[in-house]
Amino acid sequence: MPAIISYIALFYIVHLEALKLGLEPMAQARRRPFQQKLVAWGLGISGTIVVCSAIYWVAEAAKNLFGATAAPWVLGILLAGLYVYTVWVASRCPDLPPDIDVDNPVLPDTWPTVKAGIHFLIPIGVLIWCLMIEELSPSLSAFWATVSLIVLMATQRPLTALFRGKKRFGAEALKGGTEIVAGLNDGARNMIGIAIATGTAGIIVGGITLTGLGFRMTDFVEVVSQGNVFFMLLFTAFVCLVLGLGVPTTANYILVATLMAPVIVELGAQSGLVIPLIAVHLFVFYYGIMGDITPPVGLASFAAAAISGEDPIQTGIQGSVYALRTVVLPFVFVFNPALLIIDVHGWWEVLLVGFSATVASMIFAAATMGYFQTRCKWWEIVLLLAATFALFRPDYFMNKLYEPYTEVPAKEIFRVAKELGEDDRLVLVIEGTNVEGEDVRKTVAVQLTKPGEGRVRIAEAGLSVNVTGNDVRVTTVRFGSRAKKSGFEQGFKVAAIKVPNDRPSEHWVYLPALALVAFVYFLQRSRLRPRRARGA
Numbered sequence: 253m254p255a256i257i258s259y260i261a262l263f264y265i266v267h268l269e270a271l272k273l274g275l276e277p278m279a280q281a282r283r284r285p286f287q288q289k290l291v292a293w294g295l296g297i298s299g300t301i302v303v304c305s306a307i308y309w310v311a312e313a314a315k316n317l318f319g320a321t322a323a324p325w326v327l328g329i330l331l332a333g334l335y336v337y338t339v340w341v342a343s344r345c346p347d348l349p350p351d352i353d354v355d356n357p358v359l360p361d362t363w364p365t366v367k368a369g370i371h372f373l374i375p376i377g378v379l380i381w382c383l384m385i386e387e388l389s390p391s392l393s394a395f396w397a398t399v400s401l402i403v404l405m406a407t408q409r410p411l412t413a414l415f416r417g418k419k420r421f422g423a424e425a426l427k428g429g430t431e432i433v434a435g436l437n438d439g440a441r442n443m444i445g446i447a448i449a450t451g452t453a454g455i456i457v458g459g460i461t462l463t464g465l466g467f468r469m470t471d472f473v474e475v476v477s478q479g480n481v482f483f484m485l486l487f488t489a490f491v492c493l494v495l496g497l498g499v500p501t502t503a504n505y506i507l508v509a510t511l512m513a514p515v516i517v518e519l520g521a522q523s524g525l526v527i528p529l530i531a532v533h534l535f536v537f538y539y540g541i542m543g544d545i546t547p548p549v550g551l552a553s554f555a556a557a558a559i560s561g562e563d564p565i566q567t568g569i570q571g572s573v574y575a576l577r578t579v580v581l582p583f584v585f586v587f588n589p590a591l592l593i594i595d596v597h598g599w600w601e602v603l604l605v606g607f608s609a610t611v612a613s614m615i616f617a618a619a620t621m622g623y624f625q626t627r628c629k630w631w632e633i634v635l636l637l638a639a640t641f642a643l644f645r646p647d648y649f650m651n652k653l654y655e656p657y658t659e660v661p662a663k664e665i666f667r668v669a670k671e672l673g674e675d676d677r678l679v680l681v682i683e684g685t686n687v688e689g690e691d692v693r694k695t696v697a698v699q700l701t702k703p704g705e706g707r708v709r710i711a712e713a714g715l716s717v718n719v720t721g722n723d724v725r726v727t728t729v730r731f732g733s734r735a736k737k738s739g740f741e742q743g744f745k746v747a748a749i750k751v752p753n754d755r756p757s758e759h760w761v762y763l764p765a766l767a768l769v770a771f772v773y774f775l776q777r778s779r780l781r782p783r784r785a786r787g788a
Contacts, residue, residue: 253606254581261577261613272623338371339408343415375401405432442558473515481523488512489539496540497549508540509533521694521739526679528589529737535582545571577617584644608762612643615769625776632772642765650758657750662724666706668749674703684744696739
């Protein structure tokens, strides 16, 4: 859900940039009734699903019928036949114009345009298939996708000439070969800047890992934050940003998750904040990969600059401004796990949380860019940011009115575990002496699965407890279990159990937040009317 929300907000940022610059469409699309648009979209989406499903099941059938050894050859022949057919379909359509008439632009019809280049989807399909289905390495998947693209570039022109009844096979094949060489040349030139940036980033990463500076950074976060969860997350985000400079995605995750995730879990638990483990790992991962766009390394920014021909540092700075909507999301799902579909009950609540978070991300983008319907005044930005906070964290305001948990005696642990619903979390306050000899009191939680007896549900989570009168102690924490990953420690005493309070839904906070957004919206619309009247 956070990824979908982030991309929706990015499209909205493009819309806001167009409004700020006063850009108008170069050519108007065809006017079609809403019903016709709905049918067209429905046919397009359903047709795409049917085609993708058919390709998948044909490939699986080939594996089952011919075995793993012969299946690639069979699939290769089928893919070649599909390619020839798509080129034949493209040859039935007129060629697209190489240039656009800027003075009198005309949008081409959608379906003929798609058919004219539908065969170019094959290399993309090969890439996705190798990555997702065959689970090949990214480099090998990219290799086979590039090979298929080279074959396509070399043969599409001669095949098109054949299907159109022309006899210029040699000239068309030579033209295709020239395009391949030109493409390889451009790709090599564009990779020079990326290679230099990657090599430089390797020096930084090597200096951090070989000198042990990464472990010192974790100590730095723990000392400087002084137990404050917000500052701890802020410093952790900065450290992950530094550790993630120029590191490939998988290695990036392993590095930041190993060094920084335990710090967040432990300090959050000691501060009384229950942070789900998946939220912690996504937090460090998001900020780790943020190094791909932030200067001075920003490998993705260098790649984008190589395509656009612009300055890499300026591209990285602009990309970092646009990425502010992604920067705020990790903080949101640490404090509000509902964004990760945790503690959410029913599809209606999933849709409600998704809708509110999407609106919040778009409003936050408008506030950071200082433009909504028109240019925002400073107090309008404040109102939009307040609405964003309320939409992202409705529990903050509800917690001020009602306590989220009620503490019950530890001896009732089995009764509470039995009464909790499926996938609910058992929240415990435990205290004891850690391996460093320090007395620790922290709040931890473990997710319980299917309903049943309390002792059985707790054991399935990897936890064994001993109840002797009012004294409840953790006797065993199974290695690799959910309880171990959640911060439970053997020998600790269970001081209390936190049971959720019966209080009004926190989603009621969405109403005043949306009212704030509507207030700013209509206020700016009223400022736009006189301006439009003068323009008319």
